[in-house]
Amino acid sequence: MPTASASTTVEDAVRRRRGDLIELSHSIHAEPELAFAEFRSCAKTQTLVAERGFEVTKAVAGLDTAFRADFGSGSLVIGVCAEYDALPEIGHACGHNVIAASAVGTALALADVADELDLTVVLFGTPAEEAGGGKVLMLDAGVFDDVAAAVMLHPGPLDIARARSLALSQVAVTYLGREAHAAVAPFLGLNAADAITVAQVAIGLLRQQMAPGQMAHGIVTNGGQATNVIPGHAEMAYTMRANDAASLRELEARMSDCFLAGAIATGCEHRVEPTEPAYHELAPDQWLAEVFRDEMVRVGRSPVGADVEAALPLGSTDMGNVTQLLPGIHPIVGIDAGGASVHQPGFATAAAGPSADDAVVEGAIMLARTVVRLAESSTERERVLARQQRRVAS
Known part of the structure; x- marks a missing residue:
């Protein structure tokens, strides 16, 4: 189990930045940009972590709207993935503004415990999830080679800890x-x-x-x-x-x-x-997913059961390619969209509403606390490090 100090520290860090994170989410939402053209959104996503002292490398993998921002020098390298592309005509109807802001919140929180937990925290700006496969191109370019585990979340109509995809x-x-x-x-x-x-x-x-x-x-x-x-x-x-x-x-x-x-x-x-790289199915890490489920319950959410997870309709994501190569999770954090689902105009409206703001903050807390649990479990830490070493050696 995590020490009270580290888990409390990351939660407090997110809550202190609540206003900044919600402002970031709303700003990205207000200026939707399409795949590989997310110039404003990419820059906005970098701002808070750059101010915190993250070392930002722009245009990684030869992609103008991709970046990598590093903090710390620990042996366990954790990647946090931000998405920020929108859909034609219906804007952020997939809620990528929520993804970006929660990822920034997670990275900022983990920076506060990086030395204590022997972490290197990496925020990845990953363009073109809706069309173009930005993460696949970044994987192929070796941008994830040193990463032991990667986390992110996605808003949706339900709370799903171990989300699947096609x-x-x-x-x-x-x-x-x-x-x-x-x-x-x-x-x-x-x-x-x-x-x-x-x-x-x-x-x-x-x-x-x-x-x-x-x-x-x-x-x-x-x-x-x-x-x-x-x-x-x-x-x-x-x-x-x-x-x-x-x-x-x-x-x-x-x-x-x-x-x-x-x-x-x-x-x-x-x-x-x-027209773009193929997306593989999500292969969420079982241990990380169950820890995230615990965190959902802790903050008062009600994630669907495993039997329901297996029967839910699915979309597709290039995060699937990431989880095929390294331990990772892509949970769904529920927002109140009045019955609308992703890729509907009603969901775009809801993605800047009060429940989406809560998803930004609670999502960042849950992701950060999940990483703390990983860092402080000697068995799980060694497992993901060993897998990373085997992957690079092969």
Whole structure:
């Protein structure tokens, strides 16, 4: 169990900065920015930790809106992940302003006990979670190599200690046919829009045979420009999800055949191109998740049970890739959104409301106290350090 002094210190540190953290959350919320263009939000997320003495390294992994901020020189390196990208048109309907502010609060609190607990605290600014896979690119660049464990939280309609997610990949599909006048000589054309129709019908029929957890959803991004011209160029974007990476690969292969069917049926050429790195499913560390569950209960929250966790609808996150490589958690901290869920306008409004402000503060407290528990448990500390050493050596 943590010493009273360290756990009390981090909680007091967060509560002292409550006003600053809520101001940060509201400021990011007021100026939503899309993936890889979160310049203001990235700068705002760095401000408080820079003032505290964190050493900030900007544009890590070659990403203009990514950063790493380090404090301390302890043997146990803990990463705290901040997200701050928004969604097109509906802004912070995923509540990333809450994620950023709670991450800053966690980092500031842990800085106050870094020497006592032999910690190095690292705040990661991770762009483009909604589209682009910022964490995947940072992992590939080695930015997480020295990190023994990584933590973050996400707002949602419920409290979920051991949140799961689906593996995900996204592609752009292009069909190239031949234009022709739709009335004078349609027989001279190869209809790229028809290729999309055939592919979508094939996908619709495939859904009956998809394995549990497999999903596909897409939109037409270019279906032609004029009704009297046979479209010679058409495009669509598709997202594929599955319970795990192996199931996702199976789905990708079957979807590829559906895309091909459109080309064969219409005589068009086609290409399928990934638009971002694949997201793996979350693999939350069991010990860290259970400690966080204890902290949820301690502050008066009611996390859903393990049986409910396993049955809840899922999204996808690039934090899954992080947890596949190192111990980590991505719990959901509930806010009152009036019945709205993530990616709905009502949730965007709620993300700057009173319950979201509480989630910022309580979330930072819970994350910081969870890290304190890890740092003070000799068995668990050694476990995550040994895993980090094996990972780097392999």
